[in-house]
Amino acid sequence: MNSSNSTDIHNLTGNGATIFAENCSKCHGVRSMPGQDTKGPSFENIVGKKAASGSPFNFSSAHKKSNITWDDKTLFEFLLAPKQYIKGTKMNHPGVKDPTKRSDLIAYLTDKTSSVINYQILSSTSIVIELVLYSILHTNKRPKGT
Secondary structure (H helix, E strand, O other): OOOHHHHHHHHHHHHHHHHEEEEEEEOOOOOOOOOOOOOOOOOOOOOOOOOOOOOOOOOHHHHHHHHOOOOHHHHHOOOOOOOOOOOOOOOOOOOOOOHHHHHHHHHHHHHHHHHHHHHHHHHHHHHHHHHHHHHHHHHOOOOOOO
């Protein structure tokens, strides 16, 4: 991979991390962690997974019956308007209307959930970074000028 492609992917996943923090992190985690208390299921390994599978989360019957396999296309459509895409979902988010933001979010989820090496080697560091970002975003104690 040349440095230009590497930079492009970093920019997408970087934007996606911000979009995730602003839209998803109150209810979802990127990976399952012991003692994690979230309103929604973890997005760990979501790409390629059947909707309402692989999680102890109590999914709606609509999710369970949807027969959706999450990929770029299904995530893109679902994230636009969750309640329209799966009528009866418990998810209360209105959706991410901007297609670029949805694409960036999916790139972030794909990057964060599909790389076993990333998870094994960088899990401690990334968990700390995610916790710090979460803390900053949810306490409204941002440095002046940001």
